[in-house]
Amino acid sequence: METIKNELSDGLQGKRALVTGGTQGIGQAAVERLTDAGVAVITTARNGEEGSRFVRADIATADGVAKVAQATLAALGGVDIIVHVVGGSTAPAGGFAALDDNEWQRALDVNLLSAVRLDRLLLPTMLAQGFGVIVHVTSIQSRLPLPDATLAYAAAKAALANYSKGLSKEVAPKGIRVVRVSPGWVETEAAVGLVNKLASDAGTDYEGARESLMKSLGGIPIGRPAKPIEVADLIRFLVSERAGSITGTEYIIDGGTVPTV
Numbered sequence: 077m078e079t080i081k082n083e084l085s086d087g088l089q090g091k092r093a094l095v096t097g098g099t100q101g102i103g104q105a106a107v108e109r110l111t112d113a114g115v116a117v118i119t120t121a122r123n124g125e126e127g128s129r130f131v132r133a134d135i136a137t138a139d140g141v142a143k144v145a146q147a148t149l150a151a152l153g154g155v156d157i158i159v160h161v162v163g164g165s166t167a168p169a170g171g172f173a174a175l176d177d178n179e180w181q182r183a184l185d186v187n188l189l190s191a192v193r194l195d196r197l198l199l200p201t202m203l204a205q206g207f208g209v210i211v212h213v214t215s216i217q218s219r220l221p222l223p224d225a226t227l228a229y230a231a232a233k234a235a236l237a238n239y240s241k242g243l244s245k246e247v248a249p250k251g252i253r254v255v256r257v258s259p260g261w262v263e264t265e266a267a268v269g270l271v272n273k274l275a276s277d278a279g280t281d282y283e284g285a286r287e288s289l290m291k292s293l294g295g296i297p298i299g300r301p302a303k304p305i306e307v308a309d310l311i312r313f314l315v316s317e318r319a320g321s322i323t324g325t326e327y328i329i330d331g332g333t334v335p336t337v
């Protein structure tokens with residue numbers, strides 16, 4: 077009976093989570109999925125009204141991360157799950173020459189140091205309770221870098237993946253799991269905006285621009301980008317007790333985009 081009960085429970089009811097970047101895209105879907113599962117969720121972004129479940133901060137800065145960590149512990153009384161979703165690139169196109177030191181630093185602050193700083197502040201609480209799960213959202217660009225505008229982004233995500241693996245080795249014996257979720261193209265609202273812009277620039281329609289974007293990635297074998305909620309479902313599984321023996325590994329969710337094993 078006990079075995080059956082354990083197999084059916086995902087152990088998420090009543091857990092406490094911080095999801096960074098939870099007002100849009102993958103982060104917003106992750107907040108929804110975890111909330112549905114009975115998790116108390118705090119989220120954070122640069123824009124939005126401060127409230128009992130939302131902290132406004134720029135987590136590309138050390139001060140912003142400190143604010144988020146303090147607010148999370150104050151609001152939840154501890155933390156069991158961190159889903160670090162924030163990341164991205166606003167760098168200009170133009171290859172290596174377009175990326176000056178400021179662009180490189182920005183890519184590292186947003187995509188790597190945000191996670192490093194957040195983990196450093198919240199891991200002591202997890203270690204003290206001997207339990208916790210950390211998800212770092214990386215990107216297939218960490219292994220399939222694109223050269224035009226995202227050299228620094230891809231390199232920062234690769235560094236995040238390496239850091240995440242190393243961290244998992246240190247903390248797994250102490251009860252903390254650390255996993256990576258690595259999306260390919262996900263059709264978020266921001267992505268829809270980008271495709272609309274590409275369509276108007278190229279004088280084509282949404283479907284035409286969407287096809288061109290998929291082609292620029294080398295094609296997506298399933299014929300479409302992923303949906304934010306599909307990534308959120310993977311995250312929900314990985315933070316649940318059903319994934320209790322999974323740590324230090326990367327879960328690619330890209331419709332088959334990465335062409336190699």
Ligand SMILES: NC(=O)c1ccc[n+]([C@@H]2O[C@H](COP(=O)([O-])OP(=O)(O)OC[C@H]3O[C@@H](n4cnc5c(N)ncnc54)[C@H](OP(=O)(O)O)[C@@H]3O)[C@@H](O)[C@H]2O)c1
Nearest residue numbers: 097099100101102121122123134135162163164215261262
């Ligand atoms: N979408 C894709 O195709 C794709 C593919 C591969 C990997 N990923 C990765 O998946 C993650 C989420 O991407 P997404 O496309 O879902 O993002 P998104 O739709 O652009 O949403 C980003 C979220 O993060 C917040 N945010 C951004 N910068 C922040 C900062 N400095 N401090 C605090 N909050 C910040 C945003 O709110 P504010 O703007 O208000 O701060 C928003 O809530 C990123 O790590 C990205 O690299 C995405």
